[in-house]
Amino acid sequence: MNLPTFDDVLDAAKQIDGYAVKTPFLKAEDLSEKLDAEIYIKPECLQRVGAFKFRGAFNRLSRLNDDEKKRGVVAYSSGNHAQGVAASAKILGISSVIVMPEDSPKMKLQNTKNYGAEVITYDRENESREKIADKISEERGSVVVPSFEDFYIISGQGTAGLEAVKQAEEAGVKLDLFMTPVGGGGLISGCSLAVKALSPDTEIYGVEPEGFDDVRRSIESGNIEHNPRAGGSICDAILTVHPEPMTHKIMSDNLAGVLTVTDDEALAAMKYAWEKFKLVVEPGASVALAAVLHGKIDVKGKKLCIVLSGGNVDEETFKKALEK
Amino acid sequence: MNLPTFDDVLDAAKQIDGYAVKTPFLKAEDLSEKLDAEIYIKPECLQRVGAFKFRGAFNRLSRLNDDEKKRGVVAYSSGNHAQGVAASAKILGISSVIVMPEDSPKMKLQNTKNYGAEVITYDRENESREKIADKISEERGSVVVPSFEDFYIISGQGTAGLEAVKQAEEAGVKLDLFMTPVGGGGLISGCSLAVKALSPDTEIYGVEPEGFDDVRRSIESGNIEHNPRAGGSICDAILTVHPEPMTHKIMSDNLAGVLTVTDDEALAAMKYAWEKFKLVVEPGASVALAAVLHGKIDVKGKKLCIVLSGGNVDEETFKKALEK
Numbered sequence: 001m002n003l004p005t006f007d008d009v010l011d012a013a014k015q016i017d018g019y020a021v022k023t024p025f026l027k028a029e030d031l032s033e034k035l036d037a038e039i040y041i042k043p044e045c046l047q048r049v050g051a052f053k054f055r056g057a058f059n060r061l062s063r064l065n066d067d068e069k070k071r072g073v074v075a076y077s078s079g080n081h082a083q084g085v086a087a088s089a090k091i092l093g094i095s096s097v098i099v100m101p102e103d104s105p106k107m108k109l110q111n112t113k114n115y116g117a118e119v120i121t122y123d124r125e126n127e128s129r130e131k132i133a134d135k136i137s138e139e140r141g142s143v144v145v146p147s148f149e150d151f152y153i154i155s156g157q158g159t160a161g162l163e164a165v166k167q168a169e170e171a172g173v174k175l176d177l178f179m180t181p182v183g184g185g186g187l188i189s190g191c192s193l194a195v196k197a198l199s200p201d202t203e204i205y206g207v208e209p210e211g212f213d214d215v216r217r218s219i220e221s222g223n224i225e226h227n228p229r230a231g232g233s234i235c236d237a238i239l240t241v242h243p244e245p246m247t248h249k250i251m252s253d254n255l256a257g258v259l260t261v262t263d264d265e266a267l268a269a270m271k272y273a274w275e276k277f278k279l280v281v282e283p284g285a286s287v288a289l290a291a292v293l294h295g296k297i298d299v300k301g302k303k304l305c306i307v308l309s310g311g312n313v314d315e316e317t318f319k320k321a322l323e324k
Numbered sequence: 325m326n327l328p329t330f331d332d333v334l335d336a337a338k339q340i341d342g343y344a345v346k347t348p349f350l351k352a353e354d355l356s357e358k359l360d361a362e363i364y365i366k367p368e369c370l371q372r373v374g375a376f377k378f379r380g381a382f383n384r385l386s387r388l389n390d391d392e393k394k395r396g397v398v399a400y401s402s403g404n405h406a407q408g409v410a411a412s413a414k415i416l417g418i419s420s421v422i423v424m425p426e427d428s429p430k431m432k433l434q435n436t437k438n439y440g441a442e443v444i445t446y447d448r449e450n451e452s453r454e455k456i457a458d459k460i461s462e463e464r465g466s467v468v469v470p471s472f473e474d475f476y477i478i479s480g481q482g483t484a485g486l487e488a489v490k491q492a493e494e495a496g497v498k499l500d501l502f503m504t505p506v507g508g509g510g511l512i513s514g515c516s517l518a519v520k521a522l523s524p525d526t527e528i529y530g531v532e533p534e535g536f537d538d539v540r541r542s543i544e545s546g547n548i549e550h551n552p553r554a555g556g557s558i559c560d561a562i563l564t565v566h567p568e569p570m571t572h573k574i575m576s577d578n579l580a581g582v583l584t585v586t587d588d589e590a591l592a593a594m595k596y597a598w599e600k601f602k603l604v605v606e607p608g609a610s611v612a613l614a615a616v617l618h619g620k621i622d623v624k625g626k627k628l629c630i631v632l633s634g635g636n637v638d639e640e641t642f643k644k645a646l647e648k
Contacts, residue, residue, distance in 0.1 A: 024348045029372060045602040048353060107599070274642075275431070278369040278604040278635030311602030315646050318598075322639050 001245055004151050006197035009158035009190060012059045016159060019091065020055050021047050023160070025167030025305070030276050035292070037299040038173065042164045043279050045311025049083040049111070051237070051285070052160050052187055052309050053147075057084030059156030060145055061092055069094050072142040076100070076129035078236050079108025080310050081147040086115035097142060099132045105236060105282075105314045124231045148186030149244035154193075161191025164305050165198045175202045177297075177304035179288040182206035182215050182258065183238030185247030187309060192254035203256035205297060207287040209235040209263065214242045215251060216258035224248055234263040234317065237284030237310060259297060261290040269293050270321035273308060282313035283321075325569060328475050330521035333482035333514060336383045340483060343415065344379050345371050347484070349491035349629070354600050359616070361623040362497065366488045367603050369635025373407040373435070375561070375609070376484050376511055376633050377471075381408030383480030384469055385416055393418050396466040400424070400453035402560050403432025404634050405471040410439035421466060423456045429560060429606075429638045448555045472510030473568035478517075485515025488629050489522045499526045501621075501628035503612040506530035506539050506582060507562030509571030511633060516578035527580035529621060531611040533559040533587065538566045539575060540582035548572055558587040558641065561608030561634060583621060585614040593617050594645035597632060606637035607645075 023046045028039040044052035061073060072095035075085040082098040089096035096117040100109060101124040113119050122132055137144050146153060161178065168175050178195050180188045188206045195202050208215055212233055217225040226242045233239055243251065261269075266283045269290035273281040281289070288306045292299055347370045352363040368376040385397060396419035399409040406422040413420035420441040424433060425448040437443050446456055461468050470477060485502065492499050502519050504512045512530045519526050532539055536557055541549040550566040557563055567575065585593075590607045593614035597605040605613070612630045616623055 021350060024370070026345065026370060043602075046348070046350060050602055274604055278367075278374055280598055280602040280604065319643060319646060322643065 001249065002151060003246055003250060004155040004193060006193045008151070008155035009162050009194045012152070012155040013159045013162055015062055016055055016058050016156065019058050020159070022163060023047055025164055025171065028277065035299050037301060038303040039292070039299070040168065040173070040305045041277060042160060042305055042307045044160055044307060044309045045279055045281055045285065049080070049087045050310055050312045051080035051084065052157055053080040053084030054087060055159050056153035056156030056186060056190070057081065057145065058088040060150060060152040061085065061088040061094060063152055064094070064143060068143050072096060072140065073145050074099070074133050074136045074142040075145040075147065076133045077147050078239065079104045079112065080237050080312060082108060082112040082117070083115060083312070085145050086112045086117035090116045097136055099129050103231065105312060105317070107314050108312050111312065148184035149246050154186050154190045154246065156190065157187045158190025158193050160187065160307060162194035165195055168305060173303055175199055175305050176302040177205060177299065178202050179205045179207060179291065179304060180307040181238050181285055181287045181309050182208050183284065184240040185215055185243045185251050187307070188255065189247045189250040192250060196254050204254055205256055206251070206258045207291045208258060208260050209233040209238065209266065209287060210260045212239055213258065213260050214240070216260065218243050218248055219252050219255060219258060235266055235284035235287060237282060238287070259291045261287050261294060261296060265290040265294045267321045268324045271324045274322065279308060280311040280313065281308045282310050283317065285309040285311065325573065326475060327570060327574060328479040328517060330517045332475070332479035333486050333518045336476070336479040337483045337486055339386055340379055340382050340480060343382050344483070346487060347371055349488055349495065352601065359623055361625060362627040363616070363623070364492065364497065364629045365601060366484060366629055366631045368484055368631060368633045369603055369605055369609065373404070373411045374634055374636045375404035375408065376481055377404040377408030378411060379483050380477035380480030380510060381405065381469065382412040384474060384476040385409065385412040385418060387476055388418070388467060392467050396420060396464065397469050398423070398457050398460045398466040399469040399471065400457045401471050402563065403428045403436065404561050404636060406432060406436040406441070407439060407636070409469050410436045410441035414440045421460055423453050427555065429636060429641070431638050432636050435636065472508035473570050478510050478514045478570065480514065481511045482514025482517050484511065484631060486518035489519055492629060497627055499523055499629050500626040501529060501623065502526050503529045503531060503615065503628060504631040505562050505609055505611045505633050506532050507608065508564040509539055509567045509575050511631070512579065513571045513574035516574060520578050528578055529580055530575070530582045531615045532582060532584050533557040533562065533590065533611060534584045536563055537582065537584050538564070540584065542567050542572055543576050543579060543582060559590055559608035559611060561606060562611070583615045585611050585618060585620060589614040589618045591645045592648045595648045598646065603632060604635040604637065605632045606634050607641065609633040609635065
């Protein structure tokens, strides 16, 4: 297993420079005061395609050789990786096919098509997206771009953590805690490589939706554990069924813990981000904020960075959050 | 009339450093592609208190001498200047009284109180906020902090433009156009000092709500013109009845033109910002974006920066925008 290291994150940062947005690192004044802590946010909803996923996808696709580029790419994703791959493919002049659950948020389906991808939908509960993607890959010779279990995807996502720690340093802040949402673990694995290299004492926490705590259980048991369900939470972006060997290994090595929040807590965090940060955050991207807001971790007196990982959310879901 | 200059904007930037947020300068990828232009946004909704107003208010209040600080401040505002003054006063340990229209957005009233200000409401159509503020000032000896017609307020707001032009330069971009919403003209006047000093060929446009085009008419006639009404548009933040001598003079010297948009166009721009930028923008803050989106100015082939000046908006109004 060829695991990425901090050097690979540094290399990814060079690779995506000029294409990805260097998202800001913002002090959450009201939240800091409310919780007697020093809290910063890293809003990846401001990233190209509205989610951190562009970082890894562009890093991966830009490494393809000319022959691979000609054959095109195929990816499966609930929507953010889909957009990341589709947008990167468009920039690089590569054709892309994206396999998406038929219940993906409409915005994600539409945006992926708008970036020029061919979209194929499937039934999240009864079909295997991996099998569909493999079949397309066999038929067309296209390169499969995994949503998290990939050397370049992980190191690409890690650039968000690299930026955050550097921005914290520029602001004279030594982070006690670094928190991100967790689906398959691509984001937090990559970020952990940068955070642990530059700031070894910073504790890293992941946050999952209640009932989808495969990563928490996997780290506890030491084996790759599965979620009983593939759908059923509002946090569509992070409903991965299980971690994979690479992310499982990196997370097991680097995470201080994994917390869980309910859908209602995620919706309330979305409303908080709307009201106080003036940011649009999607359900799955708000779970780390939700954990802090709902006291799942004691942050009193601590300096922490919360990653808001994306903002691709449909109107109906957003209105639900506003009603919280 | 002691008008601020570019040097005063530079001085204001030093004064607010470490207190105000250096807001990002973000490429609007989808909008650029849609309009065949290179479009950047300066999201002042991410500023402290959720609007650019903190810049000027902190610059003004931090210049008060010890005696003035003891006497406290009084300001009148529909809500964003209110929050800027209240938050600055809190940071500096000054007491503040804010005179606000009784129909101000609930969020603005509540936030102003939360920053520790004493809030006094008035009837926008039938009472004079200036008179109420003057009376308080007489009774209590407090210093009146105007919402735009002030040397330090104008130069403070100008730091948004200073940052934008510097950020454009860092990104290798020479702006053809710089656009902001216009109420009393504090923001665009201050910004114009920086933009014209650093990038003299950049054309500066203001945008007002239809029926509240006092600045457009004032520049055309050469006199200070009034709006027939004090309220009645959804763009509460920019319903100033007329410009004042300082802003009128600076705007007359520096603006290439003033455009107008309807309330519906502003709401549609709010939805666009929600969907594409993942930002919460209030009605009055979205008018420059609305002008670009609705073809009020030809931007084809141009490089431009649009200021999104604030994001303090109530749920009901935001839901209206989402339904556009």
